[in-house]
Amino acid sequence: MSTRLEALPHRHVLTLPSEPAAVRVARQTAERALIEWGIGLRHPTVDPALLILSELVTNSVRHAAVLSPQVTVIYAAGADCLAFAVHDRHPYQPSLYAPITGTGAGGLGTVMELTLGLGGTAVVRADADGKGKSIWITLPL
Template sequence: MADQLEASVTLPSDPVSVAAARRYAAQVLSDWGLPEDADTADTVRLVVSELATNSVQHTFGQSPTFTVDLRLEREEWLRVGVTDSHPRWPKRLPAAVQQDNGRGMVIIRWLAAEAGGRLSVSPTEDGGKTVWLALPWPAGAPAGTTRGR
């Protein structure tokens, strides 16, 4: 296998794109040999849904698209990123606000910790940001040989 497999898709910043992003990520993981019912596959589908939803809802129309990136590094780490061009980084909302919404990043942080992974945010050259989740690739899971999609 190559040292790194990569796949990405750019979608319109529209609520219907969230499901498309989730399906895309699931298909890439399947192509890379991760069983659909694996815990890591479930985690990635949830993370992509949450991050894509955040991108659509919280960029206030200032990011016409968002990009989902998947990278498998040396069959050790799976990195999942969602990039948009809005400069505001995600933040934890006060507990009172979290009653009805605002728990997405809390859930993602918990999933990352539970899986032995890491959550990070990095700036993009155009002033936006990418929210990354790095997860250990499941031991024994085969990794496909195709590069990109």
């Protein structure tokens, strides 16, 4: 799996209003991009990847919209790797690898369980000004 995201030959960027409809549009855009890039929607990584993407966009819409009127999704892929990021302008950076306790931890817990189960990686990258972040997911194909 390629670990250098800038080396991935396929890229697409989508910016949407931080509204519930963004989840559906981000997922549909991912499906179209994957098809265009020759990655079949029946590939075993695709359904979990789309769920991870949906959870991350949902989290941005629910928790960051007050400070971030837009959410940006970056899609990327190569021969052996699928990657995507969800970016918002809220400064809070969640701990992706923290133990999940209690009943309210669903979304990121699901993201991490799926990501790690597929042999992927997840990282939070802060914006240079500290007022936003991107959560990057990389999955092997």
